Amino acid sequence: MLDLNQLARQMQGISQHLVEESVALRQRLNRAEELMKSAEKVQTELVDRQTEWHDRFIFTAATPIEPLGTHKAIGPAPSAHTVIATDGSQISPSHHEIAYCYLLNIGRIILHYGQSKLPLLDSQPEVFYRPEDLYVSRQWGVRTEEWMGYCRTAAEVTVLGELAEAIAPTTAAPIIAMTDGSLLHWFLEPLPKEARDRILKPILESWKQMRKLQVPMVGYISASRSGEATNFLRLHTCPYIAPDCLTHCSDLPNKAPCQVLDPLRDAGIWGRLLEPGERSPLWRSSAKIQDFYGKDYEIHFCYVNVGAEIARVEVPAWVAVDESILAMTLSLVIAQVQKGYGYPVALAEAHNQAVVRGGDRARFFALLEREMVKAGLRNVGTSYKEARKRGSIA
Structure with a gap:
């Protein structure tokens, strides 16, 4: 039980800290905006430096595919x-x-718009109880709970591929497949190769099937904490001719000269630069x-001002290189956010179908x-510890 009296005494310190952080954030945003404009003038040179020295970086930086000053309006959805x-x-x-x-x-959602078709909103449960399901990951040093999370990721994508395969032949209207997260x-x-293949192979098979069906795959990330794009600007602030982090800055993990924008994230910068719908x-x-x-499934991303927030939208390379498919995909993402009052309605409903509440458990x-x-x-029953916790008299 929380002691609210003790908490109340700490709130003043928290609020003062947040005020100071807000002032510092504005300063970093101003600096980032200046760097973005100047980096665009030497963008080709920075990309060349990144290509040559990327294996010597102590950070992960994405590569811009379009000019840094690009702001494209997203058209209406069909x-x-x-x-x-x-x-x-x-x-x-x-x-x-x-x-x-x-x-x-696994929550499953199919929403049809403008087609007079019934939606699908249900879930697909599966119980794992055999030793080969529960303990197979131990040989790789992976806890069962972690392995369960990996299997869940693979199951979500596999079911998404099955839905695409069932729906694509029945409609001429454009389709997108959405998943929550990266x-x-x-x-x-x-992970060791054998363990990784058990999870990644079904994922890639589903991605390939969706490409064959021309169903774009979208990863929607709300409140993204990524700094991949911001890290590209570190190349522009590096004081060395050769941006060799391992040689120059390996002993300065938190004080490298290029960390002038830390801890600023990508979404913060694009919140300054993008208008709603761009x-x-x-x-x-x-x-x-x-x-x-x-190569065809390398992940490309952009930031989209969906009105309520700056969302990170990820797509595989085959979607990103086709301008018409990308434009259609982003228009449907915006439409989903608008229908969901700030978050894609299909993802919200998929979560609601999937979530296991206390009563379900x-x-x-x-x-x-x-x-x-x-x-x-x-002698079927819970442990004494669990029984005692459920029947607490406190």
């Missing part, structure tokens, strides 16, 4: 179109429950996990307990 989306939730395994297992629940699955990078220039991410994606374990008793198992 009246007839379809949006598909997925999101996932789970019940994590616990030794204190009546059985050690976990559940993945298409850069960086968490797979340090997008930033396209960028190509330099995340190393893309080495396993293939209780019913799941009640159903499991009933089946265990029917099977003849005895």
Whole structure:
């Protein structure tokens, strides 16, 4: 239980700190705007330096594909179109429950506009209880809970591909497939090859299927904390002819000369530069996990002023290089945000279908307990610790 009296005494310090941070943020934004304008004049030279020295950087910087000063207005969405989306939730395994297992629940959404077709709003649950599901990741030093999250990511994309395959042949209207979060699955990078392939292969297969169907894949990131684009400006502030971080600045991890904008994020800069309904220039991410994606699926992104916020929108390379497909995709993203009052309605509904609430969890374990008793198992129940926590008299 929170002691509100103690908290109230701390609030004044927090508010004063936020005021100071706001002043510093305005100064960094002013500096970033100046750097963006001057960097555009030498953009080609900066990209060449990045290409030559990128393996010596101590930071990750995206590469601009268009001039830094690009501000493009996004056109209206076609009246007839379809949006598909997925999101996932789970019940994590616990030794204190009546059985050690976990559940993945994938919310599925198909929304048709201007076509007089019924939508799809449901979820697809799956229970994992076999030893090969629960303990396979231990051989790679990955905890079951972490592995469950990786499997959930793969399941979301796999189901999205299945929806696209089911819908694409039935309509001539444009379709986009949306997922909540980044298409850069960086968490797979340090995994051993066998473990990484188990997760990444089904993801890439679904991406390839959606490309074959000409269904653009979109990763929508709200409140993005990325600094990939801002980090490109560090090349412009580097005082050395050769931007070799490992030689010049490896002993200055927090005081390098190029860190004049830290901790400013990309969304902060583009919030200054973009009008509602406009997008930033396209960028190509330099995340190393893309080495396993293939050239056509390298992730490109831009920042979009959707009105309520500056969102980061990611697409694979095959979408980014086709101007007409990209324009259509972004127009449908904006339309989704408008329909959802600040957040894509398809993603919000996918979350609502996927989320496992307290009552759902209780019913799941009640159903499991009933089946265990029917099977003849005895002494079925939670641990004393879990039972005591649920029945606290405090």
